[in-house]
Amino acid sequence: MRRLTAVVPAMALLTTALLAAAPPSGAAAPGPALTRVADTQLDGQALYFVSYDGLVNNNSFQKNGLLTYRGYQYAAWYTTDRTAVVARRALGASSWQTARLPHQLTVDDSHNVISMGLSRVDGRLHLNMDSHSNGFFYVKSAAGLLDDPAGRAWNTGQFGAVQTTLDGLALTSQFTYPQFVATPEGRLQLSYRAGVSGNGRNALAEYDGSRWTALGEWSASTGTYTSEHGSSTARNMYLHGIDYGADGRLHAFYTWREQNNAVMCAGGGLTNHDTGYVYSADRGRTWRNAAGTAVGTTGGSDTVAVGDPGTVVDPLNPDHSLMNQESQTTDSAGLPHAIISYVPGRFGQCTTGYVADRTANGRAFHLFKDSSGAWKKTEIPVPLNSSQRTRLVLDRYDNAYAVMPYGRIVAASKSSGYTDWRTLFDGAGLNAFGEVVVDETRVAQDGVLSFMYQRKSTGTTPSPLRVIDFRLPS
Numbered sequence: 001m002r003r004l005t006a007v008v009p010a011m012a013l014l015t016t017a018l019l020a021a022a023p024p025s026g027a028a029a030p031g032p033a034l035t036r037v038a039d040t041q042l043d044g045q046a047l048y049f050v051s052y053d054g055l056v057n058n059n060s061f062q063k064n065g066l067l068t069y070r071g072y073q074y075a076a077w078y079t080t081d082r083t084a085v086v087a088r089r090a091l092g093a094s095s096w097q098t099a100r101l102p103h104q105l106t107v108d109d110s111h112n113v114i115s116m117g118l119s120r121v122d123g124r125l126h127l128n129m130d131s132h133s134n135g136f137f138y139v140k141s142a143a144g145l146l147d148d149p150a151g152r153a154w155n156t157g158q159f160g161a162v163q164t165t166l167d168g169l170a171l172t173s174q175f176t177y178p179q180f181v182a183t184p185e186g187r188l189q190l191s192y193r194a195g196v197s198g199n200g201r202n203a204l205a206e207y208d209g210s211r212w213t214a215l216g217e218w219s220a221s222t223g224t225y226t227s228e229h230g231s232s233t234a235r236n237m238y239l240h241g242i243d244y245g246a247d248g249r250l251h252a253f254y255t256w257r258e259q260n261n262a263v264m265c266a267g268g269g270l271t272n273h274d275t276g277y278v279y280s281a282d283r284g285r286t287w288r289n290a291a292g293t294a295v296g297t298t299g300g301s302d303t304v305a306v307g308d309p310g311t312v313v314d315p316l317n318p319d320h321s322l323m324n325q326e327s328q329t330t331d332s333a334g335l336p337h338a339i340i341s342y343v344p345g346r347f348g349q350c351t352t353g354y355v356a357d358r359t360a361n362g363r364a365f366h367l368f369k370d371s372s373g374a375w376k377k378t379e380i381p382v383p384l385n386s387s388q389r390t391r392l393v394l395d396r397y398d399n400a401y402a403v404m405p406y407g408r409i410v411a412a413s414k415s416s417g418y419t420d421w422r423t424l425f426d427g428a429g430l431n432a433f434g435e436v437v438v439d440e441t442r443v444a445q446d447g448v449l450s451f452m453y454q455r456k457s458t459g460t461t462p463s464p465l466r467v468i469d470f471r472l473p474s
Helices: 354-361 442-446
Strands: 035-046 066-069 072-078 083-090 098-103 114-119 124-129 135-139 175-182 188-196 199-207 212-215 234-239 249-258 272-280 286-288 293-296 312-314 327-332 336-340 363-369 375-379 393-394 399-401 408-414 422-425 450-454 462-469
Touching: 035 450, 066 114, 066 442, 066 450, 072 114, 072 124, 072 450, 072 462, 083 114, 083 124, 098 135, 098 212, 114 175, 114 188, 124 175, 124 272, 135 312, 175 234, 188 212, 249 336, 272 336, 272 462, 312 363, 312 375, 327 393, 363 399, 399 450, 442 450
Parallel strands: 199 234
Antiparallel strands: 035 462, 066 072, 072 083, 083 098, 114 124, 124 135, 175 188, 188 199, 199 212, 234 249, 249 272, 272 286, 272 312, 286 293, 327 336, 336 363, 363 375, 393 399, 399 408, 408 422, 450 462
């Protein structure tokens, strides 16, 4: 592991930074920079309650709670009376058009997020919501709604009925963590977990514009994992994401969570261990390790398992409160990047309370595969000061931006090998609760880093939900 030894002091709030101009031919690419351009309000009275140390409207693993397509940005959340709301705006507009959906959040559980996806084959917006190890609720828009946003009204009537299947396809009675991902051809895939925490399997379904098909499960919950403390025979794979790269491959970083707490040094930590990586070159049907060896088949008897060789790219035992579902992306060459976070060994070899220990001593790390095929890792020299997650995006020059809890943005340049991390925005003035929802789709479309955040409140008092935008080097 390569670690920076000097901690960069947090910079004062930078509401604006000089926008790097595109370099002349042959000149060096610009480094990371931000220009704050807008901060708009979605809802002055968004639903608020703290559960699992998070908010249902701002769990950063939502894919996608905020997305951009054909010049419009879309957002989804629960408003004060628990109703699901979906909104849109033209890029650059200061106001949002909203549509209330005929569904109300069923339980105060921050896992029950709303995830959005788009199927380019028919121009529909899809939403999956309100599920944690039980049934889900699904709704899709009218065909073509996203293809002609300026010419189509935005109201509840543009959306179909709320369903408890995917147009008749029942997946599992224990459904969690919906993540939509569009294939290069424009089909839409839905990633989800079947089962429960510590004993679940990842699975995929696919929509071709006319019907949904279950592709099947692709990770295993069985097998034996043994630490220096004890063993476990059940687990689940927690994805840091699932994304298609420029090479057409489907990439997935993950960590394993064991069911048996005996693998930990002490109660109160997390049984998460190791960062793994696999990819698929056939749209999620076959999975391979970084060396290209097949390690699992979706819907087959041999799925990706805890003991599969060559799948661990950053080993770590369960004693450091490694976070699940952190963040990943791919660069312009299709190379995979991830953010992971845990309590480094210099603060001790046994965490006893993951919220307190991560808040006191947690650090985030940038992990990526370079062009030679080697895995590189750098500690981001800014304390988490939170138990929560960080999101990662890359600009058009492959500079890296990590959006940390409370809306802080730190960045590193590709030219440095991602070793020059520094704070560009310290989050002051946002009063953000913690995790934020980053628009993973917008940076490539108009060079803007956009994220949704909710202001801190107390108890169940509603609070404003907002979207802030920063222009990146063009």
